[in-house]
Amino acid sequence: xxxxIQQSGNQIIASFSGRLDxxxxxxxxxxxxxxxxxxxxxxxxxxxxLEYISSSGLRIFLSxxxxxxxxxxxxxxxxxxxxxxxxxxxxxxxxxxxxx
Amino acid sequence: MMDxxxxxxxxxxxxxxxxxxxxxxxRVQVLDTLREALERNGLVVxxxxxxxxxxxxxxxxxxxxxxxxxxxxDITDILGARIVTFYTDDVDRIASIAEQLxxxxxxxxxxxRRLHQLDSFGYNSLHYICRIPGHDMRFELQLxxxxxxxxxxxxxxxxxxxxxxxxQEYMRRMNRLAGLLEMADDEFxxxxxxxxxYRRRVQALVQNGKLDDVLLDGDTFRSYLQAxxxxxxxxxxxxxxxxxxxxxxxxRYLRVLKELQCNTLGDVSRLIRTYEEDAYRLARxxxxxxxxDILSSAIGLQNICIVCILKTGGGKIGLExxxxxxxxxxxxxxxxxxxxxxxxxxxxxx
Numbered sequence: 001x002x003x004x005i006q007q008s009g010n011q012i013i014a015s016f017s018g019r020l021d022x023x024x025x026x027x028x029x030x031x032x033x034x035x036x037x038x039x040x041x042x043x044x045x046x047x048x049x050l051e052y053i054s055s056s057g058l059r060i061f062l063s064x065x066x067x068x069x070x071x072x073x074x075x076x077x078x079x080x081x082x083x084x085x086x087x088x089x090x091x092x093x094x095x096x097x098x099x100x
Numbered sequence: 101m102m103d104x105x106x107x108x109x110x111x112x113x114x115x116x117x118x119x120x121x122x123x124x125x126x127r128v129q130v131l132d133t134l135r136e137a138l139e140r141n142g143l144v145v146x147x148x149x150x151x152x153x154x155x156x157x158x159x160x161x162x163x164x165x166x167x168x169x170x171x172x173x174d175i176t177d178i179l180g181a182r183i184v185t186f187y188t189d190d191v192d193r194i195a196s197i198a199e200q201l202x203x204x205x206x207x208x209x210x211x212x213r214r215l216h217q218l219d220s221f222g223y224n225s226l227h228y229i230c231r232i233p234g235h236d237m238r239f240e241l242q243l244x245x246x247x248x249x250x251x252x253x254x255x256x257x258x259x260x261x262x263x264x265x266x267x268q269e270y271m272r273r274m275n276r277l278a279g280l281l282e283m284a285d286d287e288f289x290x291x292x293x294x295x296x297x298y299r300r301r302v303q304a305l306v307q308n309g310k311l312d313d314v315l316l317d318g319d320t321f322r323s324y325l326q327a328x329x330x331x332x333x334x335x336x337x338x339x340x341x342x343x344x345x346x347x348x349x350x351x352r353y354l355r356v357l358k359e360l361q362c363n364t365l366g367d368v369s370r371l372i373r374t375y376e377e378d379a380y381r382l383a384r385x386x387x388x389x390x391x392x393d394i395l396s397s398a399i400g401l402q403n404i405c406i407v408c409i410l411k412t413g414g415g416k417i418g419l420e421x422x423x424x425x426x427x428x429x430x431x432x433x434x435x436x437x438x439x440x441x442x443x444x445x446x447x448x449x450x
Contacts, residue, residue: 055343055394062346062394082432089436090386092399094427095348 003031011042014064017049025056032060036067043068048079053087065096076100105159109166116158116172119237123152123179126235130181133232137197138183145194146246147184153177172237176208176229179239184249187292188285191243195226198241202230205238223255224248224282247281299323312366321354324365333376333400337383341393348396356405356425360412372404375411378449379403385447402426406440410450416441 001024006013014032018024035043045061047053053061061077068075077097080088088094105113131150138145153161158178162169169175185191198204208229225244231237244252255274258266266274298319305314306323314320330350338345362368382403409418419437427433444450 055392058392058394082435085427085430085432085436086439087392088427089402089423089440090383090390090399091392091394092348092396092402094423095350095352095398095402096346096396099427099430 001028003028005031005034010040011044012038013044013046015046015049019052020050020057020060021052021054022056025054025060028057029060029063032064035064037071038068038073039071041068041071041073043073043075045075045077046079047077047081047084050080050084053084058087058091058093061093061097074098105162105166109159109162112162112166112169112172112175113155113159116155116178119172119178120152122235123237126179126232126237126239127152129232130179130239130241133201134181134183134198137201138194141193141197143185143190143194143197145183145185145190146249147182150179150181152179176205176238177240179237180242181239182242182244185243185245187289188245189289189292191226191245194243195228198228198230198243202228202232202241205229205231208238223252224278225252245285247285251278251281295319306365311369312364314365316354316357316362316364316368318351318354320365321351321357321368324368325350329369329372330397330400330404333372333379333404334395334397336380337387337399337403338395340384340387341391343387343393343395345399346394346396348398350398350401352426353398353401353405356422359421359425360405360408371408372401375404375407376400378407378411381447382407382444382449385443406444407449410441410444 001016001018001020003017004015006015012035014035016028020028043064045064061075065075067073075097077088077099080099085094085099088097088099127150131148134148138148158175161175172178183194185194210227212223212225212227225242225248228241228243229238230241231239251274258270258274302314302320302323305311306320306327311324314324334345337343357368357371360371362371379400380403383399405422406419409415409422412418414421416434416437419440420433423433423436424430441450
């Protein structure tokens with residue numbers, strides 16, 4: 001599991017790859033910390049190479065969303081695979097995020 | 101221009117230079133006081149601004165009518181504050197707040213809105229000459245609506261300082277616009293009052309359970325959701341995996357509910373009652389063999405919509421349309437619709 005952060009102007013892209021399970025959630029939460037402070041930014045959670053997400057992973061996405069709202073930023077979840085979309089659907093998370 | 105001023109005016113200018121630090125402190129105090137008062141009273145305005153008259157502008161004023169002023173404190177607009185509101189009603193409300201915050205010099209304050217004759221239109225604004233308790237210097241507070249402000253700013257941009265200088269043809273056209281904007285201001289205020297009344301009526305109907313009398317729209321749906329009609333179902337679904345529930349906005353379901361033929365809140369209430377049990381069964385089937393322990397509060401309504409679509413013959417296409425409506429069109433939605441259809445089939449919902 002790897003998380004990388006890239007910033008370009010007011011857009012920040014966090015790219016996740018591999019399996020975002022309980023064990024991977026701790027380093028991933030640490031990696032996304034810069035996103036939590038971003039003011040008036042567009043935050044992209046790029047899931048092109050994310051294979052799996054657990055509840056712990058969903059909590060990380062949620063914490064980014066909460067802090068983004070508090071700092072005037074917007075979060076977009078991009079390129080989730082069908083399995084992750086199914087998880088978003090059966091948890092009702094599709095109503096929480098803008099998914100592209 | 102400053103060199104051309106007589107000794108008396110030069111002395112006022114000197115007084116101005118010495119007073120600048122105090123003026124700046126007053127400016128900050130006025131701005132903070134007004135901002136806090138507006139926030140405390142829940143008033144949202146277009147703009148709140150303050151300024152200290154520049155030395156050049158003061159010199160220009162003294163050159164024109166310096167003899168009128170004995171000292172700097174006779175000039176009431178050295179410090180100016182302006183609040184631009186959305187609605188005319190708010191001008192009066194903020195005026196009454198200003199009366200509590202500052203000492204008003206009533207002899208020099210003027211409500212330009214009331215200066216017009218019955219058949220005339222033009223500059224509209226409320227000007228209060230105020231004093232911060234404990235300060236000698238006065239300041240001018242201008243209150244006007246956004247439309248009045250637009251008119252005043254454009255009128256000022258024409259370069260004419262007073263209505264007398266402007267050629268009559270243009271004055272007539274500007275004043276005609278002032279009348280038009282006055283009508284628009286009144287209409288905006290009326291619309292706001294009517295919307296407020298409508299929301300109160302809807303809340304009363306919802307509280308009295310007269311849901312069939314309330315048409316479904318964004319306002320009424322929000323009022324209905326305040327009664328938390330989906331909490332019981334959400335809690336049952338959460339109990340499947342001892343999950344926590346995160347609040348989610350449900351307004352995007354409004355369009356879906358309308359497509360499901362819900363025209364009143366009564367229809368929504370019946371929809372929930374009719375499909376609540378099957379919505380729970382679907383959630384139990386989907387979540388029961390997972391370790392997912394976090395859900396959004398949209399899960400109950402989402403499953404009710406899924407069940408309703410399937411029970412009323414909407415099939416996979418109907419589900420795909422639902423996911424498109426909730427999540428935006430996506431090629432994966434057909435796949436998710438197929439999967440959900442199979443799950444519903446497995447537990448004999450269809």
